[in-house]
């Protein structure tokens with residue numbers, strides 16, 4: 254499959270949406286596009302890569318749009334949720350409770366009670382949370398699957414803020430120090446039926462992810478040995494998400510087929526082929542399925558530097574602005590009709606957002622053809638971990654989101670109005 258949405262198709266979609274009235278060039282100063290066909294192809298590839306019995310979920314934090322959750326559900330996915338809010342979004346999108354996986358290191362008693370009462374799958378982040386679940390289960394009959402998140406402690410990836418399997422992590426029970434305790438908890442609680450881990454997001458190479466998975470399989474094997482006499486075993490292994498994508502259009506992303514193949518080999522090595530796998534991908538499913546178009550409000554050409562003021566800044570691209578140099582997006586330039594601007598001579602620009610602080614710079618030293626007022630910048634590969642981190646700072650209005658499927662366009666989410674802003678701050 255294509256790894257990226259081609260610029261030609263982006264320009265065409267923009268033009269068609271202006272002509273059919275879905276985009277109002279005066280009001281829609283930023284538009285987010287999401288391509289359902291791209292998501293569909295990703296899900297197909299994912300399913301083909303893993304054992305048939307695998308339950309795949311979409312990490313809601315990556316893309317919490319209800320219409321996209323509905324689509325993911327229709328295509329056979331479950332939902333991984335990390336808060337009460339995400340849990341209710343998943344239910345609103347129609348996911349059956351058993352297909353909702355509740356992760357979060359801060360689940361309250363009320364949230365756990367609700368999850369147990371509704372048979373929602375829970376992954377406990379700590380032994381303390383397991384103790385809490387054990388107390389609640391004394392009075393709440395529940396068919397919830399319950400897993401324990403471990404930290405396989407296999408090291409960090411290239412991006413510290415999204416790496417979770419170092420010696421210390423705020424998540425999970427460290428396997429090295431707590432091996433015996435983990436096994437004891439499985440022995441003590443017959444409702445504890447799985448192991449969960451999430452090694453990191455982007456920045457963690459496939460070999461690091463596989464190393465973590467192998468650690469998980471090793472402890473599962475040990476737990477199974479201990480539970481053998483009771484005719485019990487670990488029923489599921491939730492490997493989280495984390496497969497990196499490529500944001501650079503001249504680089505191939507890690508191949509999910511190879512990842513799936515390597516995991517199958519590990520299952521075979523440990524004689525655990527019947528273990529039910531669960532995945533929680535976010536970035537792999539969504540990032541390359543979407544892009545942002547944002548209008549050049551001002552093109553500031555000065556003798557020593559050039560800055561484009563656009564309508565997408567740290568409100569929409571929080572990580573990119575707060576961690577300069579760490580997150581990259583390809584940037585292209587379209588004219589107001591959606592034609593790709595190309596030139597042999599390029600200008601260097603700082604791409605600045607509309608917010609009132611110095612670091613509201615989405616991309617630095619970007620070389621593109623000379624831009625002018627009214628052009629649109631394309632910020633590629635923004636279908637995940639962008640609008641999900643929307644910030645209300647400076648009270649900008651959340652942009653319109655347009656979906657595309659089989660050459661048909663539709664509004665996924667309307668542009669916010671000043672009334673919405675007033676309601677939020679009232």
Ligand SMILES: Cc1ncc(COP(=O)(O)O)c(C=O)c1O
Pocket residue numbers: 312315333356451453454455493494495496533534535536537
């Ligand atoms: C518990 C958990 N599962 C899954 C994911 C999704 O990761 P990714 O988007 O890298 O696939 C995350 C992301 O942080 C996570 O924290």
